[in-house]
Amino acid sequence: MSIEEAFGQVLKEERIRMKFSQEGLAHSCDLDRTYISLIERGKRKPTINTVFALAKPLEVSPHILLKKTEELLR
Amino acid sequence: MSIEEAFGQVLKEERIRMKFSQEGLAHSCDLDRTYISLIERGKRKPTINTVFALAKPLEVSPHILLKKTEELLR
DNA sequence: CTTTTTTGAAGACTATAGTCCGTGGACTTA
C-alpha cells in the first residue's frame, strides 16, 4: 500500500466520522470536490498546506492525519 | 509565519541536528540539493510523500515533522 | 418503483512541486 493510498483511506475515515460528503468537505476547506475524490482514491499526493486545510474542518491536528497514515503503512 | 516557512525551519533544525549538509540530506532522500534549500527557505510546499522521504534519513517519524511545524505556528 | 444525493471518472486546463544547470559569496583550512 502506497503512502497516498494510506492517506486517502485515513481522509475518508475522518470525513465520514464528521459526516461530511466529499462536496461538503471540499467547500469547508476551499478545495475542489473531484480533488477530494482523487485524494481518497490515492490518485494524488497533497502538499503539506493541503493537509493543514483538510485537517481544519475535520477537527483534527494535521500531524494526526500523518500519524494515522503511518499506522496504516505498518 | 506561513506553514511552509515553519516547515522549513523545522527541517533545517532536524537536518543540523543530524549533522547533514543540504547536499548530504538531498542525496540521502533522493531529492535535489537546490530543492532542499528552497524548502528550508519556505519557498516550496512539499507533498506528503516528500515529507516521508525527508523524515527517513532524519530518523524521525513524518508526523513529528508536522507536529513541530504546528507548534511553531502557535 | 421514482427522486435525490453522492461519488467515480474522463478530459482539458492552470499553478506549482521538483530537477538540473549554473554563479557567486561566506567561511574555513592550508
Next chain:
DNA sequence: TAAGTCCACGGACTATAGTCTTCAAAAAAG
C-alpha cells in the same frame, strides 16, 4: 594565495498538484 565546503539564488525545464466541466452510475431515501 589558493582550495574546499556550504549555501542562497536564478533560469529553464519536466512532472504533477489542483481546478473546472461534464456524464453516468451507485446508493440512499422517499
